[in-house]
Amino acid sequence: MFQFKDFDFLTDEEIDLKIEEKIPYNAEKDYVPAYKYKITLHNSNDAIGNIDIRIGYNEGIYYGGNIGYNIEEPYRGNNYASKACKIIKQVALAHGMNTLLITCNPDNFPSRITCEKAGLKLKEIVDLPPYNEMYQIGEKQKCLYEWKLEE
Numbered sequence: 001m002f003q004f005k006d007f008d009f010l011t012d013e014e015i016d017l018k019i020e021e022k023i024p025y026n027a028e029k030d031y032v033p034a035y036k037y038k039i040t041l042h043n044s045n046d047a048i049g050n051i052d053i054r055i056g057y058n059e060g061i062y063y064g065g066n067i068g069y070n071i072e073e074p075y076r077g078n079n080y081a082s083k084a085c086k087i088i089k090q091v092a093l094a095h096g097m098n099t100l101l102i103t104c105n106p107d108n109f110p111s112r113i114t115c116e117k118a119g120l121k122l123k124e125i126v127d128l129p130p131y132n133e134m135y136q137i138g139e140k141q142k143c144l145y146e147w148k149l150e151e
Contacts, residue, residue, distance in 0.1 A: 002033050002055070007091045015080055016040045017051060017087055032056035035091055039071070039084050048075040051084045055095045063132055063142055065103040066092065069114070076110070082117035089149055098149050103142040112143060120145035 008019040017037040025033050032054045039049040049071035054061060067088065069081045085102070092100055102118075104111035106125055115122075123146040128135040134142070 004033070004035070005091070005094050007035060007094070010037070010087045010090070011042060012083060012087050013042050015048070015083055015087070016042055016044075017084060020050070030058055030060060032058060032061060035088075037084075037088070039069075039080060048072055048080060049084070051081070051088055053088050053091050053100075055092070055097065061101060062144070063103060063126065063128055063134065065145075066097075066100040067102045079114075079117060081111075081114040085114070085118040085147075089147070093149055100147040100149060102145045102147065104145075105139060106141050106143050108143075112145075115143075115145040118147065120147040 002025060004022045010017040017039055019035060020038050021036040023031070023034040023036065025031065033056065034052050034054045036052040037050060038047045039051055040047055049069065051067065051069040054066050067085055069084060071080050089100065102115050102120055104115070123144045125141055125143050127141055128139060
């Protein structure tokens with residue numbers, strides 16, 4: 001049975017990840033457990049963005065990815081998203097994961113650059129199936145980036 005670990009505060013001493021929520025498995029929607037973090041500049045409480053990591057693999061992860069992130073507009077261009085990805089990978093490793101997926105829309109070039117800076121490789125661009133939640137809100141394809149983790 002899945003158990004959350006003590007990853008409430010993570011840092012690289014430039015940015016900090018502070019836990020906001022630990023979300024258990026949702027059987028109804030088949031959502032894997034997740035950690036949701038606020039990203040702040042080191043030793044600050046002001047959010048510059050957020051990142052979450054979903055633990056495990058299923059069809060939803062294949063299309064939606066294990067990691068999702070957003071950096072607020074004034075803080076973009078500083079590589080904070082790729083730095084946050086590098087920090088958060090220790091959570092995946094602690095849960096025995098050796099591969100992470102990040103997906104983004106094909107036209108989201110800043111996110112694609114973030115994936116590459118974090119060390120991910122573009123695996124493929126996939127068509128979303130019509131029953132997928134993202135397809136139903138108008139998205140048709142996802143770039144699927146794969147990250148082979150090493151300790």
